[in-house]
Amino acid sequence: MATRKIKRLLIANRSEIACRIMRTAREMGIETVAVYSDADAQAMHVTAADSAQALGGRDPSESYLRGDKIIECAQRAGADGVHPGYGFLSENAAFARAVTDAGLIFVGPSPESIEEMGDKIRARMFAAKHGIPLLPSTDETDAAAANKIGFPVLVKAAAGGGGRGMRVVDSADGLADAVAAATREAAGAFGDGRVYLEKLIERPRHIEFQVFGDGEGGAIHLGERECSIQRRHQKVIEETPSTAIGAATRAAMGKAAGALTAALAYRGAGTVEFIVDPAGAFYFLEMNTRLQVEHAITEMTTQTDLVRMQLETACGGALPQTPSARGHAIECRIYAEDPAAGFMPTSGRVLLVNHPTGPGVRVDSALFDGLDMPIEYDPMLAKIVAWAPDRKQAIARMIGALESFVLLGVTNNTAFLIDVLADDAFSSGNYSTATLQERFSQWAPEASVVLHTAAAALSALVAAGRADSGTRGATSSAASAMNLFADPWKTLGAWRLGGHPANRKSDT
Numbered sequence: 001m002a003t004r005k006i007k008r009l010l011i012a013n014r015s016e017i018a019c020r021i022m023r024t025a026r027e028m029g030i031e032t033v034a035v036y037s038d039a040d041a042q043a044m045h046v047t048a049a050d051s052a053q054a055l056g057g058r059d060p061s062e063s064y065l066r067g068d069k070i071i072e073c074a075q076r077a078g079a080d081g082v083h084p085g086y087g088f089l090s091e092n093a094a095f096a097r098a099v100t101d102a103g104l105i106f107v108g109p110s111p112e113s114i115e116e117m118g119d120k121i122r123a124r125m126f127a128a129k130h131g132i133p134l135l136p137s138t139d140e141t142d143a144a145a146a147n148k149i150g151f152p153v154l155v156k157a158a159a160g161g162g163g164r165g166m167r168v169v170d171s172a173d174g175l176a177d178a179v180a181a182a183t184r185e186a187a188g189a190f191g192d193g194r195v196y197l198e199k200l201i202e203r204p205r206h207i208e209f210q211v212f213g214d215g216e217g218g219a220i221h222l223g224e225r226e227c228s229i230q231r232r233h234q235k236v237i238e239e240t241p242s243t244a245i246g247a248a249t250r251a252a253m254g255k256a257a258g259a260l261t262a263a264l265a266y267r268g269a270g271t272v273e274f275i276v277d278p279a280g281a282f283y284f285l286e287m288n289t290r291l292q293v294e295h296a297i298t299e300m301t302t303q304t305d306l307v308r309m310q311l312e313t314a315c316g317g318a319l320p321q322t323p324s325a326r327g328h329a330i331e332c333r334i335y336a337e338d339p340a341a342g343f344m345p346t347s348g349r350v351l352l353v354n355h356p357t358g359p360g361v362r363v364d365s366a367l368f369d370g371l372d373m374p375i376e377y378d379p380m381l382a383k384i385v386a387w388a389p390d391r392k393q394a395i396a397r398m399i400g401a402l403e404s405f406v407l408l409g410v411t412n413n414t415a416f417l418i419d420v421l422a423d424d425a426f427s428s429g430n431y432s433t434a435t436l437q438e439r440f441s442q443w444a445p446e447a448s449v450v451l452h453t454a455a456a457a458l459s460a461l462v463a464a465g466r467a468d469s470g471t472r473g474a475t476s477s478a479a480s481a482m483n484l485f486a487d488p489w490k491t492l493g494a495w496r497l498g499g500h501p502a503n504r505k506s507d508t
Helices: 015-027 044-048 067-077 093-101 111-118 120-129 143-149 172-190 247-263 295-302 306-314 391-403 414-422 424-428 435-440 447-472 474-486
Strands: 008-011 031-036 051-054 081-083 153-157 167-169 195-199 205-214 219-231 234-240 267-276 282-288 328-335 352-354 361-365 380-388 406-408 504-506
Touching (some): 008 067, 015 044, 015 306, 015 361, 015 380, 031 044, 031 067, 067 081, 093 111, 111 120, 111 282, 120 247, 120 282, 143 172, 143 195, 153 172, 205 282, 205 306, 219 247, 219 267, 219 295, 219 435, 234 414, 247 267, 267 306, 295 306, 295 361, 328 414, 380 391, 391 414, 414 424, 414 435, 424 435
Parallel strands (some): 008 031, 031 051, 051 504
Antiparallel strands (some): 153 167, 153 195, 205 219, 267 282, 328 380, 352 406, 361 380
């Protein structure tokens, strides 16, 4: 494959992942171009880039999902490459094709690979063709078909993921309604209402393998990530290595993931996801044709930069030798939500942030004091990662990081995460995708934790006011923040990735 070079990279995304990509691009001497909606005009990714282009609008459909606008911005800025990040257009084959047709380098797989794996029915057929184990499934959605594979079954969207267009059905009585509801949801979310039935494995483990391909049939994998701590099919905590599999199963799963990647002639970063049943058998679930939110834990254990690898393979570079992993890493996703109120989404202004530091602690975030959190986008605020030589130390380090992670103004799930990490199910490693529902459905913060958090938040506010009362207006902020202590879970923290360097913003 002929090599090309990216000198100026447009990041077709926002917030922490855009900042994360910019960090690596800067190290590689690549100029960066941000794009932003009206809601993100003051966002950190805009300030961190070398230049920025306005997309207009607030809703994703008016901004970050407008591939035509993004390509126009790239051409206007003189960019020669586009990195889609994750979410938005990152797994949109039409966008990848349009970027390539415009003469730009798409930092991701080919449109054909995205199409093959993006359709879950086609992906399963491809996996079966190459000997990857599959759960029983059927394209038919009537009771006879469901009885054939055996209840309980999962109704799944053919064109989607992330829990949308998905329903659990325990008996034939509820099948028709579940299929109808999943079809409507899938059509609304993905523009494709096709669904299929799959045998439901109860209390499984959800384990994925990080893969890379060179586009010519070469492929490597960088080990697994355990993603079973999830709520409504949305990942909350991830770790590597998994406690659920031994060396033989790990080797077999890695071999299957690599074979699938090679058979696709896949280019760049991808993730092959599996379900592991209580007996230890594994089955292909899907392939995500992009960088994952949880890529940081792989970076921490393998000491690699996956974004650098993406940029190098996109330009025709060779794959590196498979890196060896060491230690244990855990990631917690900080969401703007209220776990004590049914995980209702929240919003607000960041009054003050304070971030965890220390050996083995990493925070990917784009939060800063005074930021108004937009309600139009995904509620993930930040990701905290902790690495240590072993799992027990990694858990302790993560709990310590979360306890020192302070933000005033936005209710979040930090205290909930601490309780999950401290729970016997997680600490023992004996958990499943059902653990949060079974053990935390009625979660509420303990009174002692409420008082501790309130005191820590007040202390941080006072300290900030003393340090910078003129620019922050800390007196008025402190007075306003006193009202938050009726609900002190309006706290967490973040760090400033690369600070706020001067940039050249373009609104034309």
